[in-house]
Structures are given as C-alpha cells and as structure tokens.
Amino acid sequence: MSKLGNSSGVKSSSLRSGMHARVYLGYILADGFSIQTELIYSHQIGKEQGVFTRRLDYINLPVILHYIFPSSMLSGFYLELDHQIGFVINNQLKSS
Numbered sequence: 001m002s003k004l005g006n007s008s009g010v011k012s013s014s015l016r017s018g019m020h021a022r023v024y025l026g027y028i029l030a031d032g033f034s035i036q037t038e039l040i041y042s043h044q045i046g047k048e049q050g051v052f053t054r055r056l057d058y059i060n061l062p063v064i065l066h067y068i069f070p071s072s073m074l075s076g077f078y079l080e081l082d083h084q085i086g087f088v089i090n091n092q093l094k095s096s
Helices: none
Strands: 003-005 013-030 033-048 052-068 078-095
Antiparallel strands (some): 003 013, 013 033
C-alpha cells in the first residue's frame, strides 16, 4: 500500500490506497476507431487528524473513444477521448 499525505509537516490527514479492480470491454467501430468501456472499483482508507478513520469505495464507469493514426510516421500512436461517471458506494467515518 502506498501512503499519500500532506508533506508540510502538519499532521492533519493521511490516505492509503487499497484494492483496485477493473474490467473492460473494447469494440472496433471502423477503420482507426474503437470504443472501450470499463467498470472500475476503488477502495481507499485514511486517517483524519489521527482521530477519525474514513473508508471510501468508488465505482467509476468511463467510456473511451480511440483513434489510431494510420500514418507509418505515427505508427503506434493513438488519440483518446473519454468521459467518466463515478459513484461513491461507501463513505464511513469512525472515531479511533
């Protein structure tokens, strides 16, 4: 787990990233164009001012449109355009 927090020396909060799971599906639309959708689950936990523990669970649903450049000079490069909606499915605050 990585620890994220405030580097100013003030002990106010810290955040630890937790489990992250992803499922995705892609579909080719036409020459050079494809679309991809994903379902992403993310769990995070952190301490606030050393007194409270917060648990957060998110579900995100991005939809991504890909354009793959046909030129041999740009071979391997592509452009992405996406939009994402997200939901907080759990937000718990407990005193330590």
